[in-house]
Protein backbone atom coordinates (compact mmCIF):
# COMPACT_ATOMS: atom_id res chain seq x y z
CA UNK A 1 0.00 0.00 0.00
CA UNK A 2 2.71 2.45 1.05
CA UNK A 3 4.62 1.88 -2.20
CA UNK A 4 1.62 3.09 -4.19
CA UNK A 5 1.14 6.19 -2.15
CA UNK A 6 1.06 9.45 -4.04
CA UNK A 7 3.90 11.84 -3.33
CA UNK A 8 2.06 14.95 -2.26
CA UNK A 9 3.31 18.49 -2.11
CA UNK A 10 1.95 20.39 0.84
CA UNK A 11 2.05 24.12 1.56
CA UNK A 12 1.80 25.38 5.12
CA UNK A 13 1.40 29.11 5.64
CA UNK A 14 2.84 30.41 8.91
CA UNK A 15 5.67 29.15 11.13
CA UNK A 16 4.14 29.96 14.50
CA UNK A 17 3.08 27.37 17.03
CA UNK A 18 0.41 25.94 14.66
CA UNK A 19 2.58 25.84 11.53
CA UNK A 20 5.37 24.07 13.40
CA UNK A 21 2.84 21.63 14.81
CA UNK A 22 1.59 20.90 11.29
CA UNK A 23 5.12 20.46 10.00
CA UNK A 24 5.94 18.02 12.80
CA UNK A 25 2.79 16.02 12.09
CA UNK A 26 3.57 15.90 8.36
CA UNK A 27 7.03 14.58 9.10
CA UNK A 28 5.62 12.08 11.51
CA UNK A 29 3.30 10.85 8.76
CA UNK A 30 6.34 10.39 6.52
CA UNK A 31 5.66 13.44 4.36
CA UNK A 32 8.87 15.32 3.66
CA UNK A 33 7.69 17.21 0.63
CA UNK A 34 6.29 20.27 2.29
CA UNK A 35 7.08 23.97 2.39
CA UNK A 36 6.30 26.37 5.20
CA UNK A 37 5.89 29.97 4.07
CA UNK A 38 6.68 32.52 6.76
CA UNK A 39 6.58 36.25 6.18
CA UNK A 40 8.88 37.07 9.11
CA UNK A 41 12.48 36.02 9.59
CA UNK A 42 11.99 33.66 12.51
CA UNK A 43 9.58 31.02 13.80
CA UNK A 44 7.31 31.55 16.81
CA UNK A 45 4.58 33.95 15.57
CA UNK A 46 2.96 35.36 18.73
CA UNK A 47 6.05 34.61 20.82
CA UNK A 48 8.36 36.24 18.31
CA UNK A 49 6.27 39.38 17.95
CA UNK A 50 5.29 39.93 21.59
CA UNK A 51 8.25 40.91 23.76
CA UNK A 52 6.57 43.24 26.25
CA UNK A 53 7.72 43.29 29.88
CA UNK A 54 5.90 40.72 31.96
CA UNK A 55 4.81 38.48 29.05
CA UNK A 56 4.14 34.96 30.24
CA UNK A 57 2.00 32.09 29.17
CA UNK A 58 -1.35 32.17 30.94
CA UNK A 59 -2.05 28.49 30.89
CA UNK A 60 0.49 26.36 32.79
CA UNK A 61 3.45 25.92 30.46
CA UNK A 62 3.75 22.25 31.30
CA UNK A 63 0.53 21.95 29.28
CA UNK A 64 1.37 24.72 26.80
CA UNK A 65 3.80 22.27 25.22
CA UNK A 66 3.52 19.94 22.25
CA UNK A 67 2.47 16.49 23.48
CA UNK A 68 5.17 15.06 21.21
CA UNK A 69 7.90 17.40 22.50
CA UNK A 70 7.83 17.56 26.31
CA UNK A 71 9.92 20.19 28.03
CA UNK A 72 11.14 19.46 31.56
CA UNK A 73 13.03 22.77 31.58
CA UNK A 74 10.14 25.22 32.07
CA UNK A 75 11.28 27.65 34.76
CA UNK A 76 7.84 28.58 36.07
CA UNK A 77 4.26 27.50 36.21
CA UNK A 78 3.54 30.25 33.64
CA UNK A 79 6.83 30.62 31.83
CA UNK A 80 8.09 33.90 30.40
CA UNK A 81 7.65 34.72 26.73
CA UNK A 82 11.34 34.48 25.73
CA UNK A 83 11.47 30.95 27.15
CA UNK A 84 8.44 29.95 25.11
CA UNK A 85 9.96 31.46 21.99
CA UNK A 86 13.19 29.56 22.66
CA UNK A 87 11.15 26.36 22.97
CA UNK A 88 9.55 26.86 19.53
CA UNK A 89 12.94 27.63 18.01
CA UNK A 90 14.36 24.45 19.51
CA UNK A 91 11.46 22.37 18.19
CA UNK A 92 11.98 23.76 14.67
CA UNK A 93 15.69 23.01 14.90
CA UNK A 94 15.57 19.61 16.57
CA UNK A 95 12.84 18.19 14.36
CA UNK A 96 14.55 19.41 11.20
CA UNK A 97 11.67 21.69 10.24
CA UNK A 98 13.80 24.80 9.62
CA UNK A 99 15.11 23.75 6.18
CA UNK A 100 11.49 23.51 5.02
CA UNK A 101 10.68 27.08 6.03
CA UNK A 102 10.91 29.88 3.55
CA UNK A 103 11.43 32.92 5.74
CA UNK A 104 10.71 36.45 4.61
CA UNK A 105 8.06 35.13 2.22
CA UNK A 106 4.56 36.44 2.57
CA UNK A 107 1.86 34.54 0.75
CA UNK A 108 -0.33 37.15 -0.91
CA UNK A 109 -2.81 34.84 -2.52
CA UNK A 110 -3.63 31.17 -2.91
CA UNK A 111 -5.80 30.01 -5.79
CA UNK A 112 -7.35 26.56 -6.40
CA UNK A 113 -7.13 25.73 -10.10
CA UNK A 114 -7.55 22.31 -11.74
CA UNK A 115 -7.18 20.42 -8.49
CA UNK A 116 -4.10 22.24 -7.20
CA UNK A 117 -3.37 25.21 -4.97
CA UNK A 118 -1.28 27.93 -6.62
CA UNK A 119 0.64 30.10 -4.20
CA UNK A 120 1.47 33.69 -5.07
CA UNK A 121 4.27 35.24 -3.04
CA UNK A 122 4.67 38.26 -5.29
CA UNK A 123 7.88 36.84 -6.79
CA UNK A 124 6.31 36.66 -10.22
CA UNK A 125 6.28 32.87 -10.24
CA UNK A 126 3.51 30.79 -8.75
CA UNK A 127 4.14 27.39 -7.19
CA UNK A 128 1.52 24.70 -6.93
CA UNK A 129 0.67 22.24 -4.17
CA UNK A 130 -1.80 19.41 -3.62
CA UNK A 131 -2.92 20.56 -0.19
CA UNK A 132 -2.93 23.96 1.48
CA UNK A 133 -2.77 24.40 5.25
CA UNK A 134 -3.19 27.85 6.75
CA UNK A 135 -1.57 28.39 10.13
CA UNK A 136 -1.67 32.16 10.05
CA UNK A 137 -2.73 32.71 13.66
CA UNK A 138 -5.59 34.53 15.26
CA UNK A 139 -4.09 37.18 17.56
CA UNK A 140 -1.65 38.51 15.02
CA UNK A 141 -2.66 41.86 13.55
CA UNK A 142 -2.43 44.59 16.22
CA UNK A 143 -5.59 46.62 16.70
CA UNK A 144 -5.07 50.31 17.29
CA UNK A 145 -7.62 52.37 19.20
CA UNK A 146 -9.59 55.05 17.45
CA UNK A 147 -8.85 58.00 19.75
CA UNK A 148 -8.87 61.56 18.45
CA UNK A 149 -5.36 63.01 18.35
CA UNK A 150 -3.63 59.68 19.00
CA UNK A 151 -1.02 60.34 16.34
CA UNK A 152 -0.13 63.73 17.85
CA UNK A 153 1.38 62.24 21.02
CA UNK A 154 4.90 63.67 21.31
CA UNK A 155 6.65 60.80 23.11
CA UNK A 156 7.27 57.22 22.08
CA UNK A 157 4.03 55.33 21.47
CA UNK A 158 3.76 51.69 20.50
CA UNK A 159 1.47 48.67 20.53
CA UNK A 160 2.24 45.97 23.10
CA UNK A 161 2.98 43.53 20.26
CA UNK A 162 5.53 45.94 18.78
CA UNK A 163 7.39 46.89 21.96
CA UNK A 164 10.10 49.50 21.46
CA UNK A 165 12.98 48.25 23.60
CA UNK A 166 15.07 51.30 22.82
CA UNK A 167 12.91 53.30 25.24
CA UNK A 168 14.24 53.24 28.78
CA UNK A 169 11.34 53.01 31.21
CA UNK A 170 12.33 53.50 34.89
CA UNK A 171 12.41 57.32 34.73
CA UNK A 172 9.26 57.66 32.61
CA UNK A 173 5.60 58.40 33.17
CA UNK A 174 3.89 55.65 31.24
CA UNK A 175 0.31 55.54 30.07
CA UNK A 176 -1.13 52.10 29.43
CA UNK A 177 -4.32 51.79 27.42
CA UNK A 178 -6.01 48.39 27.68
CA UNK A 179 -6.57 46.03 30.57
CA UNK A 180 -6.91 42.59 28.97
CA UNK A 181 -4.44 39.79 29.73
CA UNK A 182 -1.61 41.79 28.17
CA UNK A 183 -2.41 45.01 30.05
CA UNK A 184 -2.59 43.04 33.30
CA UNK A 185 0.80 41.42 32.66
CA UNK A 186 2.44 44.75 31.80
CA UNK A 187 0.97 46.39 34.92
CA UNK A 188 2.13 43.50 37.11
CA UNK A 189 5.66 43.87 35.74
CA UNK A 190 6.03 47.67 35.58
CA UNK A 191 3.94 48.73 38.58
CA UNK A 192 6.26 50.36 41.11
CA UNK A 193 9.29 50.09 38.84
CA UNK A 194 8.70 53.20 36.73
CA UNK A 195 8.26 56.85 37.68
CA UNK A 196 4.52 56.63 37.12
CA UNK A 197 2.17 54.12 35.55
CA UNK A 198 -1.27 55.35 34.59
CA UNK A 199 -3.56 52.50 33.64
CA UNK A 200 -6.50 53.68 31.53
CA UNK A 201 -9.22 51.17 32.19
CA UNK A 202 -12.39 51.01 30.12
CA UNK A 203 -13.47 47.70 31.62
CA UNK A 204 -12.32 46.08 34.83
CA UNK A 205 -11.18 42.45 34.67
CA UNK A 206 -11.86 39.54 36.95
CA UNK A 207 -8.55 37.99 37.96
CA UNK A 208 -8.35 34.29 38.75
CA UNK A 209 -5.59 33.93 41.37
CA UNK A 210 -2.63 32.11 39.85
CA UNK A 211 0.68 32.53 41.69
CA UNK A 212 3.47 32.02 39.18
CA UNK A 213 5.52 29.44 41.07
CA UNK A 214 9.08 28.68 40.10
CA UNK A 215 10.24 25.14 39.36
CA UNK A 216 13.32 24.46 41.48
CA UNK A 217 16.47 23.03 39.85
CA UNK A 218 15.74 19.82 41.74
CA UNK A 219 12.24 19.55 40.30
CA UNK A 220 13.56 20.19 36.82
CA UNK A 221 16.27 17.56 37.27
CA UNK A 222 13.63 15.07 38.41
CA UNK A 223 11.41 15.87 35.41
CA UNK A 224 14.41 15.42 33.14
CA UNK A 225 15.41 12.17 34.79
CA UNK A 226 11.91 10.64 34.82
CA UNK A 227 10.00 11.66 31.69
CA UNK A 228 6.93 9.88 33.03
CA UNK A 229 6.80 12.45 35.82
CA UNK A 230 6.79 15.22 33.25
CA UNK A 231 3.98 13.44 31.43
CA UNK A 232 1.97 13.20 34.63
CA UNK A 233 2.38 16.98 34.97
CA UNK A 234 1.24 17.50 31.38
CA UNK A 235 -1.81 15.33 31.84
CA UNK A 236 -2.58 16.75 35.27
CA UNK A 237 -2.51 20.38 34.15
CA UNK A 238 -4.45 19.46 31.03
CA UNK A 239 -7.14 17.82 33.13
CA UNK A 240 -7.28 20.83 35.47
CA UNK A 241 -7.62 23.37 32.67
CA UNK A 242 -10.18 21.34 30.75
CA UNK A 243 -12.24 20.53 33.82
CA UNK A 244 -12.14 24.02 35.25
CA UNK A 245 -12.26 26.63 32.51
CA UNK A 246 -13.15 24.22 29.71
CA UNK A 247 -16.41 23.39 31.49
CA UNK A 248 -17.06 26.62 33.37
CA UNK A 249 -17.17 28.66 30.18
CA UNK A 250 -19.59 26.49 28.22
CA UNK A 251 -22.20 25.26 30.71
CA UNK A 252 -23.69 26.30 34.04
CA UNK A 253 -21.89 24.06 36.56
CA UNK A 254 -20.11 24.07 39.90
CA UNK A 255 -16.82 24.94 38.16
CA UNK A 256 -18.43 28.16 36.95
CA UNK A 257 -19.46 29.10 40.45
CA UNK A 258 -16.06 28.13 41.79
CA UNK A 259 -14.14 30.35 39.35
CA UNK A 260 -16.50 33.25 39.95
CA UNK A 261 -16.22 32.92 43.73
CA UNK A 262 -12.42 32.63 43.55
CA UNK A 263 -12.26 35.81 41.45
CA UNK A 264 -14.51 37.75 43.83
CA UNK A 265 -12.54 36.67 46.91
CA UNK A 266 -9.26 37.34 45.16
CA UNK A 267 -10.32 40.94 44.65
CA UNK A 268 -11.78 41.33 48.10
CA UNK A 269 -8.74 39.91 49.91
CA UNK A 270 -6.10 41.50 47.71
CA UNK A 271 -7.34 45.07 47.45
CA UNK A 272 -8.03 46.69 50.80
CA UNK A 273 -8.77 50.20 49.59
CA UNK A 274 -12.53 50.38 49.02
CA UNK A 275 -12.32 53.04 46.30
CA UNK A 276 -9.71 51.13 44.31
CA UNK A 277 -11.68 47.91 44.81
CA UNK A 278 -14.75 49.60 43.41
CA UNK A 279 -12.80 50.68 40.34
CA UNK A 280 -11.45 47.16 39.85
CA UNK A 281 -14.83 45.44 40.23
CA UNK A 282 -16.21 44.34 36.86
CA UNK A 283 -19.90 44.74 36.08
CA UNK A 284 -20.18 41.38 34.32
CA UNK A 285 -19.63 37.74 35.24
CA UNK A 286 -16.16 36.26 35.45
CA UNK A 287 -15.12 34.48 32.21
CA UNK A 288 -17.57 36.48 30.05
CA UNK A 289 -14.47 38.12 28.62
CA UNK A 290 -11.31 36.06 28.21
CA UNK A 291 -10.51 35.13 31.80
CA UNK A 292 -7.33 36.69 33.13
CA UNK A 293 -5.11 34.40 35.21
CA UNK A 294 -2.52 36.29 37.20
CA UNK A 295 -0.80 36.39 40.54
CA UNK A 296 0.84 39.80 40.73
CA UNK A 297 -1.63 42.26 39.28
CA UNK A 298 -3.40 43.35 42.46
CA UNK A 299 -0.18 43.87 44.47
CA UNK A 300 1.32 45.81 41.53
CA UNK A 301 -1.65 48.08 41.05
CA UNK A 302 -1.39 49.16 44.71
CA UNK A 303 2.27 50.15 44.50
CA UNK A 304 3.28 53.80 44.72
CA UNK A 305 3.13 55.58 41.39
CA UNK A 306 0.41 53.35 39.92
CA UNK A 307 -2.97 54.86 39.20
CA UNK A 308 -6.06 53.25 37.70
CA UNK A 309 -8.06 55.79 35.69
CA UNK A 310 -11.61 54.87 34.89
CA UNK A 311 -12.73 58.13 33.28
CA UNK A 312 -13.20 57.58 29.58
CA UNK A 313 -10.41 58.74 27.29
CA UNK A 314 -11.56 61.77 25.32
CA UNK A 315 -8.46 62.52 23.28
CA UNK A 316 -4.71 62.27 23.09
CA UNK A 317 -2.66 65.41 22.72
CA UNK A 318 1.13 65.88 22.45
CA UNK A 319 1.60 66.00 26.23
CA UNK A 320 -0.62 63.08 27.19
CA UNK A 321 -4.13 61.72 27.52
CA UNK A 322 -7.20 63.86 28.19
CA UNK A 323 -10.03 62.12 30.02
CA UNK A 324 -13.75 62.95 30.03
CA UNK A 325 -13.45 64.90 33.29
CA UNK A 326 -11.15 67.32 31.48
CA UNK A 327 -7.93 66.16 33.17
CA UNK A 328 -4.75 66.09 31.12
CA UNK A 329 -2.65 63.11 32.24
CA UNK A 330 0.87 64.09 31.29
CA UNK A 331 2.91 61.17 29.97
CA UNK A 332 6.31 60.39 28.48
CA UNK A 333 5.41 57.05 26.87
CA UNK A 334 2.10 55.65 25.66
CA UNK A 335 1.60 51.89 25.42
CA UNK A 336 -1.36 50.52 23.49
CA UNK A 337 -2.32 47.13 24.89
CA UNK A 338 -5.42 47.21 22.76
CA UNK A 339 -5.41 43.70 21.40
CA UNK A 340 -5.70 42.28 17.92
CA UNK A 341 -8.06 42.00 15.01
CA UNK A 342 -9.29 38.58 16.08
CA UNK A 343 -11.52 38.34 13.04
CA UNK A 344 -8.83 38.64 10.39
CA UNK A 345 -7.88 34.94 10.36
CA UNK A 346 -5.90 34.35 7.17
CA UNK A 347 -6.38 37.87 5.86
CA UNK A 348 -5.10 40.06 4.27
CA UNK A 349 -4.01 37.04 2.22
CA UNK A 350 -6.52 36.27 -0.50
CA UNK A 351 -7.83 32.74 -0.87
CA UNK A 352 -9.67 31.83 -4.01
CA UNK A 353 -11.41 28.47 -4.16
CA UNK A 354 -13.34 26.69 -6.86
CA UNK A 355 -15.05 28.68 -9.59
CA UNK A 356 -13.34 31.86 -8.45
CA UNK A 357 -15.12 31.94 -5.09
CA UNK A 358 -13.08 34.09 -2.71
CA UNK A 359 -12.92 33.50 1.01
CA UNK A 360 -14.06 37.10 1.37
CA UNK A 361 -17.27 36.20 -0.49
CA UNK A 362 -17.70 32.94 1.40
CA UNK A 363 -17.40 34.87 4.64
CA UNK A 364 -19.59 37.80 3.66
CA UNK A 365 -21.82 37.13 6.67
CA UNK A 366 -18.89 36.48 8.99
CA UNK A 367 -16.22 33.78 9.18
CA UNK A 368 -17.56 30.25 9.44
CA UNK A 369 -16.10 26.84 8.82
CA UNK A 370 -16.85 23.15 9.15
CA UNK A 371 -15.46 22.04 12.54
CA UNK A 372 -13.17 25.12 12.40
CA UNK A 373 -10.92 23.53 9.80
CA UNK A 374 -12.52 23.44 6.36
CA UNK A 375 -14.72 25.65 4.20
CA UNK A 376 -17.20 24.62 1.46
CA UNK A 377 -15.94 25.50 -2.00
CA UNK A 378 -12.27 25.34 -0.93
CA UNK A 379 -11.12 21.75 -1.57
CA UNK A 380 -7.98 20.44 0.10
CA UNK A 381 -7.72 23.52 2.27
CA UNK A 382 -7.35 23.03 6.02
CA UNK A 383 -7.17 25.84 8.53
CA UNK A 384 -5.55 25.73 11.92
CA UNK A 385 -7.16 28.16 14.40
CA UNK A 386 -9.97 28.85 11.97
CA UNK A 387 -13.36 30.33 12.94
CA UNK A 388 -14.90 28.98 16.16
CA UNK A 389 -11.76 27.24 17.31
CA UNK A 390 -11.77 26.79 21.08
CA UNK A 391 -9.42 29.70 21.64
CA UNK A 392 -10.78 30.72 25.06
CA UNK A 393 -8.76 29.74 28.09
CA UNK A 394 -7.31 26.51 26.71
CA UNK A 395 -3.83 25.59 25.63
CA UNK A 396 -3.99 26.38 21.95
CA UNK A 397 -1.29 23.80 21.37
CA UNK A 398 -3.65 20.91 22.04
CA UNK A 399 -6.19 22.55 19.72
CA UNK A 400 -3.59 22.88 16.96
CA UNK A 401 -2.59 19.25 17.44
CA UNK A 402 -6.17 18.03 17.04
CA UNK A 403 -6.71 20.19 13.97
CA UNK A 404 -3.41 19.11 12.41
CA UNK A 405 -4.28 15.43 13.02
CA UNK A 406 -7.58 16.04 11.29
CA UNK A 407 -5.79 17.49 8.25
CA UNK A 408 -3.43 14.51 8.24
CA UNK A 409 -6.40 12.14 8.12
CA UNK A 410 -7.61 13.78 4.90
CA UNK A 411 -4.11 14.04 3.49
CA UNK A 412 -3.76 10.30 3.97
CA UNK A 413 -6.98 9.72 2.03
CA UNK A 414 -5.46 11.64 -0.86
CA UNK A 415 -2.06 9.99 -0.48
CA UNK A 416 -3.57 6.54 -0.55
CA UNK A 417 -5.35 7.38 -3.79
CA UNK A 418 -8.86 6.98 -2.36
CA UNK A 419 -9.75 10.52 -3.29
CA UNK A 420 -8.17 13.46 -5.05
CA UNK A 421 -9.98 16.33 -3.36
CA UNK A 422 -12.36 17.00 -0.51
CA UNK A 423 -14.31 19.99 0.77
CA UNK A 424 -17.14 20.03 3.28
CA UNK A 425 -20.66 20.33 1.93
CA UNK A 426 -22.67 23.51 2.40
CA UNK A 427 -25.35 21.51 4.20
CA UNK A 428 -22.98 19.91 6.73
CA UNK A 429 -21.29 23.24 7.40
CA UNK A 430 -24.61 25.01 7.86
CA UNK A 431 -25.83 22.26 10.14
CA UNK A 432 -22.67 22.39 12.24
CA UNK A 433 -22.88 26.17 12.60
CA UNK A 434 -26.54 25.97 13.56
CA UNK A 435 -25.73 23.44 16.26
CA UNK A 436 -23.09 25.82 17.57
CA UNK A 437 -25.52 28.74 17.57
CA UNK A 438 -28.04 26.66 19.50
CA UNK A 439 -25.42 25.86 22.14
CA UNK A 440 -24.29 29.47 22.64
CA UNK A 441 -26.95 30.49 25.19
CA UNK A 442 -25.40 28.02 27.65
CA UNK A 443 -22.03 29.74 27.45
CA UNK A 444 -20.76 32.41 29.77
CA UNK A 445 -19.70 34.58 26.81
CA UNK A 446 -23.28 35.70 26.12
CA UNK A 447 -24.03 36.88 29.65
CA UNK A 448 -23.67 40.57 28.93
CA UNK A 449 -20.23 41.98 28.33
CA UNK A 450 -18.47 43.30 25.28
CA UNK A 451 -15.48 41.23 24.29
CA UNK A 452 -13.35 40.42 21.28
CA UNK A 453 -15.01 37.03 21.22
CA UNK A 454 -18.22 38.51 19.83
CA UNK A 455 -18.65 38.39 16.06
CA UNK A 456 -20.62 40.61 13.76
CA UNK A 457 -23.81 38.61 14.37
CA UNK A 458 -23.56 39.35 18.09
CA UNK A 459 -22.58 35.76 18.92
CA UNK A 460 -19.23 34.56 20.22
CA UNK A 461 -16.89 33.20 17.56
CA UNK A 462 -15.86 30.42 19.87
CA UNK A 463 -16.42 26.72 20.30
CA UNK A 464 -19.45 26.34 22.60
CA UNK A 465 -18.68 22.85 23.84
CA UNK A 466 -16.00 21.25 25.98
CA UNK A 467 -12.42 20.70 24.78
CA UNK A 468 -13.11 16.95 24.90
CA UNK A 469 -15.93 17.41 22.39
CA UNK A 470 -13.57 19.30 20.11
CA UNK A 471 -11.14 16.41 20.19
CA UNK A 472 -13.92 13.90 19.61
CA UNK A 473 -15.24 15.82 16.59
CA UNK A 474 -11.82 16.06 15.01
CA UNK A 475 -10.81 12.49 15.76
CA UNK A 476 -13.88 11.16 14.00
CA UNK A 477 -13.96 12.59 10.50
CA UNK A 478 -17.26 12.03 8.73
CA UNK A 479 -16.61 11.68 5.00
CA UNK A 480 -20.38 11.86 4.38
CA UNK A 481 -20.14 15.55 5.31
CA UNK A 482 -17.73 16.14 2.43
CA UNK A 483 -17.88 16.44 -1.32
CA UNK A 484 -15.10 14.10 -2.28
CA UNK A 485 -13.64 13.58 -5.70
CA UNK A 486 -11.61 10.69 -6.96
CA UNK A 487 -9.53 10.23 -10.11
Ligand SMILES: Cc1cc2nc3c(=O)[nH]c(=O)nc-3n(C[C@H](O)[C@H](O)[C@H](O)COP(=O)(O)OP(=O)(O)OC[C@H]3O[C@@H](n4cnc5c(N)ncnc54)[C@H](O)[C@@H]3O)c2cc1C
Pocket residue numbers: 013014015016017018019037038039040043044045046047050056057058059064105106107108135136137138139140182346349384385394395396397
Ligand atom coordinates in the same frame (compact mmCIF):
# COMPACT_ATOMS: atom_id res chain seq x y z
C1 LIG B 1 0.22 38.16 24.15
C2 LIG B 1 -0.35 36.81 23.87
C3 LIG B 1 -0.30 35.82 24.85
C4 LIG B 1 -0.84 34.57 24.60
N1 LIG B 1 -0.80 33.63 25.59
C5 LIG B 1 -1.30 32.39 25.34
C6 LIG B 1 -1.27 31.37 26.34
O1 LIG B 1 -0.81 31.59 27.43
N2 LIG B 1 -1.80 30.16 26.03
C7 LIG B 1 -2.34 29.90 24.81
O2 LIG B 1 -2.79 28.79 24.58
N3 LIG B 1 -2.37 30.85 23.86
C8 LIG B 1 -1.88 32.08 24.09
N4 LIG B 1 -1.93 33.04 23.11
C9 LIG B 1 -2.50 32.71 21.80
C10 LIG B 1 -1.35 32.41 20.83
O3 LIG B 1 -1.53 33.25 19.77
C11 LIG B 1 -1.36 30.94 20.48
O4 LIG B 1 -1.12 30.14 21.61
C12 LIG B 1 -0.31 30.55 19.43
O5 LIG B 1 0.92 31.12 19.65
C13 LIG B 1 -0.84 30.83 18.05
O6 LIG B 1 0.03 30.24 17.14
P1 LIG B 1 -0.30 30.25 15.60
O7 LIG B 1 0.85 29.58 14.93
O8 LIG B 1 -1.64 29.70 15.36
O9 LIG B 1 -0.37 31.79 15.22
P2 LIG B 1 0.77 32.88 15.29
O10 LIG B 1 1.64 32.68 16.45
O11 LIG B 1 0.09 34.19 15.12
O12 LIG B 1 1.64 32.59 14.00
C14 LIG B 1 1.17 32.82 12.70
C15 LIG B 1 2.37 32.94 11.78
O13 LIG B 1 1.91 33.03 10.45
C16 LIG B 1 2.67 34.01 9.77
N5 LIG B 1 1.84 34.49 8.66
C17 LIG B 1 0.59 35.00 8.74
N6 LIG B 1 0.11 35.30 7.51
C18 LIG B 1 1.08 34.96 6.64
C19 LIG B 1 1.19 35.01 5.22
N7 LIG B 1 0.19 35.47 4.44
N8 LIG B 1 2.33 34.58 4.63
C20 LIG B 1 3.35 34.09 5.40
N9 LIG B 1 3.31 34.02 6.75
C21 LIG B 1 2.19 34.44 7.36
C22 LIG B 1 2.95 35.05 10.84
O14 LIG B 1 4.06 35.85 10.52
C23 LIG B 1 3.18 34.18 12.07
O15 LIG B 1 4.53 33.83 12.22
C24 LIG B 1 -1.42 34.30 23.33
C25 LIG B 1 -1.49 35.30 22.38
C26 LIG B 1 -0.95 36.53 22.64
C27 LIG B 1 -1.04 37.60 21.57
